[in-house]
Amino acid sequence: MDFSTIASRLGLAGSKLLIRKAEELRRFSDVQFNSSIIGVGEIAKAIICLELAASRFDVVFDRQSAIKMSGMSEKAYMRSLNAMKNGIGVKPSLDVRQLGIQFGCVRLIPFVKKGLTLYKDRFLAALPPSRRTSTDFNRPVFTAVAFYLCAKRHKLKVDKLRLIELCGTSESEFATVSTSMGDLCFDVFGISKEKKNPKAVKGHRELLDALPSKRRRVDDGDVSDDSSGDELSSYKRHKKMEKQAYENWKISVISSNKQEKTAPLKAKKQATLNFTSKSPSSIALEAL
Numbered sequence: 001m002d003f004s005t006i007a008s009r010l011g012l013a014g015s016k017l018l019i020r021k022a023e024e025l026r027r028f029s030d031v032q033f034n035s036s037i038i039g040v041g042e043i044a045k046a047i048i049c050l051e052l053a054a055s056r057f058d059v060v061f062d063r064q065s066a067i068k069m070s071g072m073s074e075k076a077y078m079r080s081l082n083a084m085k086n087g088i089g090v091k092p093s094l095d096v097r098q099l100g101i102q103f104g105c106v107r108l109i110p111f112v113k114k115g116l117t118l119y120k121d122r123f124l125a126a127l128p129p130s131r132r133t134s135t136d137f138n139r140p141v142f143t144a145v146a147f148y149l150c151a152k153r154h155k156l157k158v159d160k161l162r163l164i165e166l167c168g169t170s171e172s173e174f175a176t177v178s179t180s181m182g183d184l185c186f187d188v189f190g191i192s193k194e195k196k197n198p199k200a201v202k203g204h205r206e207l208l209d210a211l212p213s214k215r216r217r218v219d220d221g222d223v224s225d226d227s228s229g230d231e232l233s234s235y236k237r238h239k240k241m242e243k244q245a246y247e248n249w250k251i252s253v254i255s256s257n258k259q260e261k262t263a264p265l266k267a268k269k270q271a272t273l274n275f276t277s278k279s280p281s282s283i284a285l286e287a288l
Helices: 003-009 016-032 042-056 063-070 074-088 096-103 106-126 140-153 160-167 171-184 198-207 234-262 280-287
Strands: 215-217 223-225
Touching (some): 003 016, 042 063, 096 140, 106 140, 140 171, 160 171
Antiparallel strands (some): 215 223
16 A cells, blocks of 8 residues: 555545655655564554654644554554654654643743753752763653643643653653652642641541440540540440450460469379280180
8 A cells, every 4th residue: 555545545645745755754764773673564654654744744634544544553553653753763842832822721831941940950960970961851751741740730631641642752751751850840840748637537537436426526626535425436345345355365364374383283193004924825715
């Protein structure tokens, strides 16, 4: 199946320049690496090259139809697309302002820029001088992760898979960069874990009690037991019964040990064995 047939099925038959660019990308990928190693067939490779060419010329590309035509799952298709991008050196450009407009989070733009600057400074400060020049922060994965963490901190919903797709990286690399940014710039990207209020937790204990009417709330929100009540909650009654059973068992064991120590020992008698000698005549009679 040639490029013209695939492009016509995807609605790209009218763009001759796009088809020529896709053919060029396919020839370049054949020179750079063997696509069969990463599990990309010839038809899937042609479709991916068409998508890369469409993104280069800003042409609308129907990805769902492309995935269906390639015979791959969406996750496998995205993995192959990222592998092809890395293999032929296609680096997508990602801008913070572009992400803010696309996801409807324009107010995050200054926070993302501030976080990226702090992360770059702190990351370089932790490296030896010999490795600082080789560090590349222009990769789109850093911008995507910073945008995602800022959105998460400000409690805004952002499609993580869409971000991974836009920056052309893998989920594992995205998670690694996310952990690194969260550790170095917790003041900008970190999210403090919610700690449960001890008073609130103690207040919910009445849900476990069989007699919640025997509990009262004080003015400061704490919950305590009513000491004047004769009946105990089921939880405390069960604990008291267990403790009482343990004490009874302990007393019985101690008393039995004392009785064994104080009891007099009986004199033991040695058994005697009587081996009487028999005559040969008696043994012969017994045999008969």
